[in-house]
Structure formats: C-alpha cells, structure tokens
Amino acid sequence: MVLVEQQTILSKDRLSIHLHDNVKKLESIYADCADIKFRYFLIGNESKAVLIYVDGMSNVEEIDNNLLTPLMRLELEKEPDIHALIENTLTVSNIKEIQTYDDVVSEVSSGNPIILIDHQSKGISAGIPKWEKRSLQEPTTETVVRGPRDGFIETLSTNIVLLRRKIRSPKLKIKSLQIGRYSQTQVVIMYIEGIADQTLIEEVQNRLNRIDIDGILESGYIEEFIKDHPYSPFPLMLDTERPDIAAASLLEGNVVILTDGTPFALIAPTTFYSLLQSPEDYYEGFIIGTLIRWLRYVFLLVALLLPSVYVAILTYHQEMIPTTLLISVAKSREQIPFPALVEALIMEVSFEALREAGIRLPKNIGSAVSIVGALVIGQAAVSAGLVSAPMVMAVAITGIASFLIPRYSASIVLRILRFPIMFLAGTLGLVGIMLALLTIIVHMCTLRSFGVPYLQPLAPIRNSELKDSIIRAPWWSFKKRPHWTDDYNKVRQPNGQQPSPLKGKE
Amino acid sequence: MKLRSIIENGLLRFFLICSVISLSGCWDRNEVNDLALITAAGFDMVSDEKIELSVLVFIPKGGGSSDQAMESGNGGASQTLVRSAEGKTVADAMAKLQEKLPRKIFWGHTDVFILDEELAKKGIAGHVDFIMRHPTLRERGQIFVSSQKAKKVLKLMPPLERDLSEVLKELSQHKLGLNITTKKLAQMLIGDSGDCALPWITILPPENKEKPKQTIAYITGTAIFKKDKMIGIIDDSVTRGVLWLRNEILLGVITIKPPKTDGYISVNVLQAQSKLVPKIQNGKWIITLKSVSASDIVQNTTKLDVSNPVVLKSLEPLLAKEIEKRIKKARNQVQEEMKADIFGFAEAFHRKYPDVWNKKKNRWNEIYPNVELKFDTKCHIRRQGLTS
Numbered sequence: 001m002v003l004v005e006q007q008t009i010l011s012k013d014r015l016s017i018h019l020h021d022n023v024k025k026l027e028s029i030y031a032d033c034a035d036i037k038f039r040y041f042l043i044g045n046e047s048k049a050v051l052i053y054v055d056g057m058s059n060v061e062e063i064d065n066n067l068l069t070p071l072m073r074l075e076l077e078k079e080p081d082i083h084a085l086i087e088n089t090l091t092v093s094n095i096k097e098i099q100t101y102d103d104v105v106s107e108v109s110s111g112n113p114i115i116l117i118d119h120q121s122k123g124i125s126a127g128i129p130k131w132e133k134r135s136l137q138e139p140t141t142e143t144v145v146r147g148p149r150d151g152f153i154e155t156l157s158t159n160i161v162l163l164r165r166k167i168r169s170p171k172l173k174i175k176s177l178q179i180g181r182y183s184q185t186q187v188v189i190m191y192i193e194g195i196a197d198q199t200l201i202e203e204v205q206n207r208l209n210r211i212d213i214d215g216i217l218e219s220g221y222i223e224e225f226i227k228d229h230p231y232s233p234f235p236l237m238l239d240t241e242r243p244d245i246a247a248a249s250l251l252e253g254n255v256v257i258l259t260d261g262t263p264f265a266l267i268a269p270t271t272f273y274s275l276l277q278s279p280e281d282y283y284e285g286f287i288i289g290t291l292i293r294w295l296r297y298v299f300l301l302v303a304l305l306l307p308s309v310y311v312a313i314l315t316y317h318q319e320m321i322p323t324t325l326l327i328s329v330a331k332s333r334e335q336i337p338f339p340a341l342v343e344a345l346i347m348e349v350s351f352e353a354l355r356e357a358g359i360r361l362p363k364n365i366g367s368a369v370s371i372v373g374a375l376v377i378g379q380a381a382v383s384a385g386l387v388s389a390p391m392v393m394a395v396a397i398t399g400i401a402s403f404l405i406p407r408y409s410a411s412i413v414l415r416i417l418r419f420p421i422m423f424l425a426g427t428l429g430l431v432g433i434m435l436a437l438l439t440i441i442v443h444m445c446t447l448r449s450f451g452v453p454y455l456q457p458l459a460p461i462r463n464s465e466l467k468d469s470i471i472r473a474p475w476w477s478f479k480k481r482p483h484w485t486d487d488y489n490k491v492r493q494p495n496g497q498q499p500s501p502l503k504g505k506e
Numbered sequence: 507m508k509l510r511s512i513i514e515n516g517l518l519r520f521f522l523i524c525s526v527i528s529l530s531g532c533w534d535r536n537e538v539n540d541l542a543l544i545t546a547a548g549f550d551m552v553s554d555e556k557i558e559l560s561v562l563v564f565i566p567k568g569g570g571s572s573d574q575a576m577e578s579g580n581g582g583a584s585q586t587l588v589r590s591a592e593g594k595t596v597a598d599a600m601a602k603l604q605e606k607l608p609r610k611i612f613w614g615h616t617d618v619f620i621l622d623e624e625l626a627k628k629g630i631a632g633h634v635d636f637i638m639r640h641p642t643l644r645e646r647g648q649i650f651v652s653s654q655k656a657k658k659v660l661k662l663m664p665p666l667e668r669d670l671s672e673v674l675k676e677l678s679q680h681k682l683g684l685n686i687t688t689k690k691l692a693q694m695l696i697g698d699s700g701d702c703a704l705p706w707i708t709i710l711p712p713e714n715k716e717k718p719k720q721t722i723a724y725i726t727g728t729a730i731f732k733k734d735k736m737i738g739i740i741d742d743s744v745t746r747g748v749l750w751l752r753n754e755i756l757l758g759v760i761t762i763k764p765p766k767t768d769g770y771i772s773v774n775v776l777q778a779q780s781k782l783v784p785k786i787q788n789g790k791w792i793i794t795l796k797s798v799s800a801s802d803i804v805q806n807t808t809k810l811d812v813s814n815p816v817v818l819k820s821l822e823p824l825l826a827k828e829i830e831k832r833i834k835k836a837r838n839q840v841q842e843e844m845k846a847d848i849f850g851f852a853e854a855f856h857r858k859y860p861d862v863w864n865k866k867k868n869r870w871n872e873i874y875p876n877v878e879l880k881f882d883t884k885c886h887i888r889r890q891g892l893t894s
Binding site for chain 1: 564
C-alpha cells in the first residue's frame with residue numbers, strides 16, 4: 001500500500017522548470033533500467049534538452065529525422081516555446097504536451113519518446129512507438145471455411161484498427177483505462193453509441209475500475225474479476241480472437257473489452273446460445289446454418305451425456321436397448337474385468353490426458369502422440385481385453401462431439417461436467433442422469449451475464465429472438481436487435497427486404 | 507473468509523451427497539457380464555402337479571475380436587444353451603432354475619414363450635399370470651402353443667437365425683398366422699367371452715437327417731381355447747379366415763378361378779380392413795362382417811384380358827366370394843364345432859347393446875353358436891400388373 005501512495009503523490013507532481021531537476025528525478029525513477037535511454041542535446045546550440053525513450057519500443061528512424069534533426073538545426077532567436085516548437089518544428093502527427101512525471105512515465109512505457117527542455121514546465125510526447133509484433137493470422141482455434149481470415153493480435157492498437165475497419169461509424173466509441181499496478185495494462189471498452197445500453201457501459205466500466213491487481217496478462221484475469229457468478233463453471237463472457245465476431249456483437253448492442261497483450265477480446269453480456277454459435281452460421285445460407293446449429297445442439301447433449309447413458313443402460317436398464325444390440329455389447333464386454341463405470345472412467349480420463357498432451361506438445365510431436373494414443377487406447381486396449389470396443393466408440397464419439405462446440409471455453413465446461421454425471425449414472429442409473437441434468441438446468445437458469453439471463457431467449461422466452469437461437473433465420477428477417485437490458489434500440493432494419501422477382505418492378 | 511466458509515460448506519454438502527449416493531444407490535446394479543440373457547422360455551407339463559420351465563440362454567462368447575467370431579461363426583452351435591427346472595408353479599421352477607445358472611436370470615429380453623399342448627389343454631391362465639405379474643417380464647413377448655415338448659423346441663438350432671426366439675418372432679411378424687402377445691392374450695382371457703386363440707407351432711422336419719436339430723419350429727395353425735383350456739386346432743388356411751374376422755389380415759395371395767375359361771388368376775392383397783357390425787333383430791343375433799380390401803393381380807394364367815376395366819370389375823365379385831368362402835370355413839370350424847368365440851363377437855354385442863348384453867351375458871354360450879354371420883365384402887382390384 002505504501003508504494004501505491006508514493007506513486008499517487010508522484011503523479012500529482014508537475015514537471016519542474018529546471019531541466020536539471022527533472023532529469024535527476026527521472027533518473028532516480030528509472031534507476032537500473034538499462035533499456036531507458038536519455039539523450040541530451042541542444043536546441044539551436046543553446047537550449048538544453050533531453051530525449052527519453054525505451055530502446056526498441058520507439059521508431060528510432062523517426063526520432064532521428066523528425067525530432068532530433070529539426071530541433072538541433074533550429075536557429076533560435078529567443079527561448080524555445082513548446083507550443084511554437086509543436087506548431088512549427090516537429091514533423092510528427094501524433095504529438096502532445098505533458099505536464100506531470102506520471103505522464104512522462106506512462107508515455108515512455110507506451111513507447112512514445114519524450115522531450116524535456118530547460119526552462120519549460122511542460123514536455124513533449126511524440127506518438128511514434130514501434131516494436132516487433134506478430135503479423136495478422138487466422139485464429140487457429142476459430143477457423144472457418146467461409147469468412148474473414150484475420151484475427152486479433154497481441155497489440156491493442158492493431159486490434160482497435162481491425163474493429164474500426166469493420167465499423168467505420170463515429171458512433172463506435174472507445175473508452176480506455178489502465179489496469180494492473182505493475183503491468184499498467186491498457187484495456188479498452190468498445191461499444192456503439194445508440195445501440196449499446198448506457199447502463200451496461202457504466203456497469204462494465206465500474207466493474208473494471210474495481211479491479212486492483214498487480215498485472216493483467218490475459219483477458220481471463222479480467223473475466224474472473226468481473227464475472228457475475230464467480231463459482232459457476234460456465235463462461236459468462238464470450239472470448240474470441242475474431243474481429244468479425246467482436247464486430248457482430250457490437251452491432252447487437254454488446255460491449256467488447258480489448259486487453260493489450262492478448263489476442264482474446266471479451267464480449268459482454270453473452271448467453272448460452274451465443275456460445276454455441278459459429279460465425280459461419282451467418283455466412284453460409286440460413287438453411288445450412290440452421291441444420292448445423294441443430295447438429296451442434298444434438299452433439300452438445302452427446303458430449304455431455306453419451307458415456308453416462310451408456311454406463312447407466314448397461315448397468316441398470318439392460319431391457320431398454322434392442323436385443324440384438326444388447327447381445328453384441330454383451331459379447332464384447334464378456335472379457336472385460338472392470339465394471340462399466342470404471343471402464344468408462346478409465347477411457348474418458350485417458351482421452352482427456354491425451355487431448356491435453358496433444359495441446360501442450362509442439363505440433364510435430366503432438367500428432368505422434370495422437371497416433372500413439374489412438375493405437376494404445378483404440379486398438380491395443382480392446383485386443384488386450386481391458387476395454388470393450390463399444391466403449392471405445394462411445395468415448396470417441398463423445399470426443400468428436402465436444403469438438404463440435406465452437407467455443408473452447410464452453411466445451412471445457414462440458415468436459416468437466418461429464419465426470420460427475422458419469423458417477424451419478426453409475427450409482428443411480430438414468431435417474432442419476434436426470435438429477436444431474438435438472439441440477440445443471442436449474443443452475444443455468446440462475447445465471448446472469450451483466451443482468452441478461454443466461455438462457456435467454458428460451459428462459460425467459462423471447463419469441464422474436466428465437467429465430468436466431470433455435471434456428472438461424474435469413475438475414476432479411478432479423479428486424480429487431482436482441483434485447484439485453486431494459487432500454488434498447490429496437491429496430492435493426494426495415495421490413496420487407498425479402499428478395500423476390502416482384503422487387504424489380506418497384 | 508468467505509471463500510473458506512464456502513469451501514467448508516461445500517465440502518460438507520459434497521460428502522453428504524456422496525454418502526446419499528453410496529448408501530442408497532447401486533442396489534439393483536447388474537453388469538451385463540453377470541446376467542443370463544433369456545431369449546425364450548418354455549412351459550411343459552410333467553405331471554398333474556409339476557411343470558417344467560425351460561429357458562433359452564444366450565451365450566455371449568466369441569464376439570470380442572474378429573478371429574474369435576470366425577470360429578463360432580459356423581452353425582452358431584455354441585451360441586445358446588437350454589436349462590430347465592421343475593416346480594409346482596412357474597415361479598417355483600424359476601427359483602430352482604436360478605440354482606442351476608451362475609448368472610442372474612434376466613427376463614428383460616424374453617420375446618417368446620412356448621406352452622406345450624398338454625399344459626394348454628389343462629389351462630394356461632395360471633401361467634400367463636406369472637408372465638403378466640413378474641416386473642421384468644415384458645407384455646410384448648409372443649406366446650405359442652407347441653405340439654411337441656417346449657424344451658425340445660427350444661433345443662433346436664435354427665440354421666438361418668440367431669436362435670429360436672428370433673425365428674418365431676420373425677415368423678409371426680409376417681402375420682400369416684395369428685400374432686398374439688402376452689398383453690393380447692390377457693385381454694382375451696378377461697374379455698367378455700373369455701375364449702382365446704394362440705398360434706400353433708410344429709417342428710419343421712429337418713432337411714439334413716444327420717443334423718436333426720438344425721431346423722426350426724414354424725406356425726402351422728391356430729390352437730383354439732375355450733376359456734383358458736385348449737379344445738382344438740385349426741390349420742393355417744382356416745386361420746386365414748380367422749384373420750379376416752379379427753381384422754388382422756396384412757397380406758396374402760388369393761387365387762380365383764374365373765368361369766368359362768381355363769386357368770387361374772392370383773391377386774395379392776395389399777390392404778384389407780374388416781369390421782364386425784352386430785345387430786339384434788327380432789331376438790335374432792346377427793353379425794355383419796364389413797370388409798374392404800384392395801389388391802393387385804400378380805399372376806394370370808387365363809386368356810382373360812385383365813387390362814379391360816370391365817373384365818377387371820367382373821373379377822371383383824369372384825374375389826369377394828372366395829374371401830367369404832374362407833371366412834365361412836373358419837366360422838364353421840370355430841363357431842359351430844368348437845363353439846369358441848375367438849373373433850370378438852361378444853365384445854361387439856357388448857359395445858352395441860350394453861343393456862341386452864348385461865341381461866343375456868350368462869347365456870352367451872348358448873347364444874353364440876347360433877349367431878348368424880352375414881357378409882358385406884367390397885373388393886377392389888387396383889392394378890393388373892406390368893404385363894397383360
């Protein structure tokens with residue numbers, strides 16, 4: 001706490017009129033910071049000045065050409081005036097005056113070189129940062145067949161540009177704040193004025209301002225701090241690497257939170273159904289989009305329940321499946337030494353381990369692991385008589401099903417919930433599965449994301465929004481925006497835009 | 507502090523929930539490896555006091571890997587096992603049978619029940635009671651009466667199907683004979699007349715004399731029951747007439763001989779529906795069988811031009827005659843000779859004339875043989891086939 005107080009006192013200190021004092025103070029702040037460069041020079045051979053920048057974060061070429069060269073070659077008639085220098089001499093577009101030490105520190109850490117001049121109580125900050133950054137790539141976790149291929153990167157300014165290029169209206173507003181005592185990470189809130197509810201924006205801002213942490217390295221930190229239900233396993237904010245998803249959410253009245261240093265944007269509020277949607281649902285035809293959505297809903301249940309249902313039926317309800325099926329399952333289970341529940345647990349746990357190993361390992365070794373895993377689990381375990389072939393199938397289908405869910409954060413939840421359900425299925429049979437399902441559904445009904453019920457539009461039911469959750473209706477039929485909180489901008493687009501041959505006569 | 511209390515609270519709840527599961531759960535847990543899957547069961551009369559219960563148990567061997575399946579692939583000889591035990595009742599016999607089986611008897615997939623002739627003649631109601639009452643036995647299972655001992659039938663090794671239960675199930679699915687499930691049988695037994703009918707099976711003589719067991723049992727007719735006691739058998743062609751009366755006709759080929767030409771015309775019945783319409787007129791009990799059927803010509807050995815609509819139309823009354831002939835034959839044997847009401851006449855009268863029925867129901871045995879049967883048969887020949 002002492003340190004924080006010191007910092008706040010420092011921030012209020014204005015720059016001294018003497019360059020000597022300023023340099024002394026700044027050198028003490030930047031003691032043992034080998035990457036901070038102090039470059040002393042004279043403006044017009046007379047006035048003392050210093051240029052401060054972080055090595056490798058500023059564009060040195062621009063410093064040389066547009067800051068140092070004009071200043072050092074200046075012919076001075078009188079004391080240099082900051083205002084005049086900015087207006088006449090410095091050929092840098094993004095430039096501003098700074099007045100406090102705190103400004104100096106924050107500008108320098110953002111990569112903006114600072115010029116301090118003797119006998120001036122103000123300094124100049126030139127916005128010419130430059131550092132190494134990753135080029136735009138297609139996000140590997142959210143690939144699409146049809147759709148834009150750019151993805152967010154670790155640099156905030158680039159990410160903002162990506163969104164600004166998609167939504168050019170000046171109504172797209174950006175509010176910036178810093179979080180993290182040491183990391184001083186820049187976080188921006190983006191929304192579209194007139195579509196996003198004002199109270200929602202305030203709420204997001206308030207929650208973000210409450211965060212007091214040493215550092216934010218990923219948007220996941222923020223998510224945990226501002227989540228409505230901190231103990232719920234379900235993600236209450238949507239995270240994405242795709243600018244098109246972020247832009248689409250902005251257009252629906254959501255707020256996008258971008259964090260410097262990570263390509264993952266947070267979108268609030270979100271509902272459970274948005275977590276099950278892929279951007280491609282909207283890019284391909286609506287019939288295909290609808291069918292693929294249904295497929296996803298079915299496999300959502302499969303991913304959650306298949307091993308449990310298999311265990312429950314095989315240990316409690318053998319009369320429920322057709323005779324021939326039971327006979328072939330019985331044949332394959334004849335040699336298996338474990339009860340069905342243990343068998344299922346072994347397979348599921350080793351499958352999860354394989355998957356985790358595959359993610360951690362470098363790509364070329366990762367594929368080797370999956371081959372070994374497939375052989376060990378699939379082939380060898382069956383022929384050794386440790387697990388039955390139908391169980392391998394059930395586990396494999398479950399695995400495929402969990403990959404069908406487009407958001408990784410949602411599919412992890414299903415992976416976790418699968419295990420308690422399996423225990424319930426092994427002890428209480430189908431009754432146990434129903435109990436687990438009821439518990440999950442009741443829990444989901446209690447969830448809210450920034451005031452929006454998690455299961456909206458099905459619970460509470462909103463008829464006009466069902467066309468974008470149960471099905472994916474054609475674009476020309478989306479006449480209203482989704483309704484998040486009380487006050488909202490209803491009309492998205494006018495009626496009667498369905499294309500037809502009659503339109504040509506109008 | 508808050509987090510800690512939540513964790514402590516949560517742990518307590520977690521252990522409570524876990525203890526609930528382990529204390530109350532699992533009591534009827536059964537692994538498939540510990541179950542004796544019974545696919546068919548047979549009831550035989552041993553003496554006046556004792557019956558024998560035989561079960562067909564499926565042996566789940568040789569499925570695991572492909573090479574094991576190859577070994578047992580021929581003949582399926584090792585796939586099933588027949589075990590039997592005697593007892594005063596079926597339940598008693600089952601208890602004794604369990605002693606002889608290392609795995610728990612599992613009735614959930616029993617689709618076929620076979621009663622032997624002796625037992626059927628003595629009365630089946632008590633045994634059907636077990637099938638209906640036992641919680642794991644299904645009401646969907648099909649019941650047959652066998653001319654030989656049920657145990658002997660169960661021991662057959664069908665060359666084409668998995669086991670005998672599969673054979674009988676598939677055969678009755680053709681609906682060429684009666685198709686009676688436990689539920690239907692129970693309904694007939696508690697019905698107004700209390701008379702019932704069950705499919706009658708006999709063992710098909712094996713083609714290969716060296717392997718006498720490699721054959722099947724098939725439906726050759728219908729066993730007719732007065733109340734729950736078997737009184738006679740009708741053969742399969744008469745059974746067809748019974749099916750018309752019971753509105754259970756599904757498909758069949760009817761051959762007619764048109765007058766004034768040589769040869770026959772065979773038609774395939776595609777769709778048939780019948781309905782019993784009762785009437786009491788001047789104290790006379792009359793039943794009208796209203797039936798509508800549609801059929802296609804499948805063979806024509808005559809010189810008639812069936813593509814001519816007039817000719818086609820002229821065949822329809824002949825077809826109706828033929829159908830009526832079949833039904834009359836069934837009626838003669840069952841109604842007049844055996845005096846068993848397996849057609850549901852009693853129900854029909856009860857529904858239409860509840861008051862009269864309540865007064866006369868004790869005299870139904872006297873009324874029934876004299877109920878007159880009238881016909882209202884509509885036959886349509888829809889298509890004449892590809893060539894003509």
